[in-house]
Amino acid sequence: MLVSGDRVLVGVSGGPDSMALLHLLVKMPFPGKTELGVAHLNHCLRGEAAEKEADFVKRAAAALGCPCHVGRARVINVKRKLGISLEEAGHRVRYAFFRKVMADGGYNKLALGHHMDDNAEQMLLVLLRGTGPRGLSGIAPVKANRIIRPLIHVRRAQIEDYLRSEGISCMRDASNEDRRFLRNRIRLDLLPLLASAYNPQIGQHLNRLADVVRTEESWIGDLVAREYLKTVIGREKGGVALSISRLRGGHTALMRRLIRMALEELAGNLRRIEFSHIHSVSRLLAGGDGKECHLPGGLRARRDGDRLVLSIVPRDRRRSAAARIEKSVGFIKILEGPFPQNYEIREMGIGLRLSFLSRRRLPSWTAIEPNRACLDFDCLALPLTVRWPAPGDRFHPLGSGGRQKLKKFFIDHRVPRHNRSKTPVMADRRGVVWLMGQRIDERVGVTSRTSQILNIEFFLLDTR
Numbered sequence: 001m002l003v004s005g006d007r008v009l010v011g012v013s014g015g016p017d018s019m020a021l022l023h024l025l026v027k028m029p030f031p032g033k034t035e036l037g038v039a040h041l042n043h044c045l046r047g048e049a050a051e052k053e054a055d056f057v058k059r060a061a062a063a064l065g066c067p068c069h070v071g072r073a074r075v076i077n078v079k080r081k082l083g084i085s086l087e088e089a090g091h092r093v094r095y096a097f098f099r100k101v102m103a104d105g106g107y108n109k110l111a112l113g114h115h116m117d118d119n120a121e122q123m124l125l126v127l128l129r130g131t132g133p134r135g136l137s138g139i140a141p142v143k144a145n146r147i148i149r150p151l152i153h154v155r156r157a158q159i160e161d162y163l164r165s166e167g168i169s170c171m172r173d174a175s176n177e178d179r180r181f182l183r184n185r186i187r188l189d190l191l192p193l194l195a196s197a198y199n200p201q202i203g204q205h206l207n208r209l210a211d212v213v214r215t216e217e218s219w220i221g222d223l224v225a226r227e228y229l230k231t232v233i234g235r236e237k238g239g240v241a242l243s244i245s246r247l248r249g250g251h252t253a254l255m256r257r258l259i260r261m262a263l264e265e266l267a268g269n270l271r272r273i274e275f276s277h278i279h280s281v282s283r284l285l286a287g288g289d290g291k292e293c294h295l296p297g298g299l300r301a302r303r304d305g306d307r308l309v310l311s312i313v314p315r316d317r318r319r320s321a322a323a324r325i326e327k328s329v330g331f332i333k334i335l336e337g338p339f340p341q342n343y344e345i346r347e348m349g350i351g352l353r354l355s356f357l358s359r360r361r362l363p364s365w366t367a368i369e370p371n372r373a374c375l376d377f378d379c380l381a382l383p384l385t386v387r388w389p390a391p392g393d394r395f396h397p398l399g400s401g402g403r404q405k406l407k408k409f410f411i412d413h414r415v416p417r418h419n420r421s422k423t424p425v426m427a428d429r430r431g432v433v434w435l436m437g438q439r440i441d442e443r444v445g446v447t448s449r450t451s452q453i454l455n456i457e458f459f460l461l462d463t464r
Helices: 016-027 048-063 075-082 086-105 116-129 156-166 182-197 202-231 244-249 252-267 275-286 315-329 406-412
Strands: 007-011 035-042 068-072 109-111 232-236 239-243 292-294 299-304 307-312 332-335 341-345 350-357 372-376 384-387 425-428 431-435 453-460
Touching (some): 007 016, 007 086, 016 048, 068 086, 116 182, 116 202, 182 202, 202 244, 202 252, 239 244, 239 252, 252 299, 275 292, 275 307, 406 431
Parallel strands (some): 007 109
Antiparallel strands (some): 232 239, 299 307, 341 350, 372 453, 384 425
16 A cells, blocks of 8 residues: 555544554554655534544644644535535545645545445445445445555454554544434444344455455456447547447446446546436437436436437536526425424425434325325435426326326326416425325335435415
């Protein structure tokens, strides 16, 4: 991970893992000269506690003789501006901060404190949310020869033992105990249960699986990259064209990987791309010309003869599209959260109650009244919005055969024409999740894998 002459920036939150990492890197004898710096970002989410952590990191760095780079970023503003989850916004801001400090300070390596238990949690997290082989690669010990994780084969208990034996102080983030977050429930509840009731070595086995999959993904990735060069038949700004005959002529697994590679080339990452999106694109291969599907992040796929054209809409044009929707429906209410919370939307004459529901209190679907919906919270791409129907709105009604326009749903279910434009729609960043009073979308339906149920009720304000 390190060679003579490296200048290493250590990401330090002030917590146990990063403090152990910092002290180990300071104390361990490396061959040649290795310089260390400390980076800490205040996400401005936890008020005075976050300020105390920043001061703590500054003092710790000074005591160890390391330069300290402290930054501030209002992550909640980034979340709202980009319409992404708080976790994703924090990730983007944090790594942008690290890149800037590395460039300004001449650092060529970034050391982070992820460890074996973090990797096990990540494996379970992606399994529960749904993933493919890349997700099962886990957290890489070394990424792009720039990001290193020296503690990746160390258990959390070993880190705690080291801190105690060396008398190293650290800060504890209270939000790590908040069970509203899926990752915390995995760490506090699921992993201990698996270890105590099923296999005490579950953490090691998950890490071994990640190592195996990561190695094989690297090898397969080289093979796919060579085939990708043959499959791309055209490029232009913001778009790439793939040969449909080559995509259809190979194995289904190869076809999916080639589509993923093209989408990653356009978007820079695949964080919001799920299997269902790849499947939607692959269905275009059997369709006729002009067929098109829209994916998260402004990505588009269209069949044009023997070409599958993938493109990405610039962000400013995406904002214009959102503005057009708002203009066409006249009003959009953003439900910022956090939940549970109640809302009054006087412009629509309705109120909303949003709360969490335990599985044992979940009624049978036949007993759920039309003014109520129970959604899989972890399948939602927040924030939620409430508005009137917009032209072209589509959704996949729960229990139906596939996606359809709201107009067709209204016709099939004999909703009077004068009621259609005044039927509220609840949506997230991926599309309609509830045609209120009618049906929820298949994507957010509660299943046996659901861990958090969001219960939503709406009522008329004049009958409250």
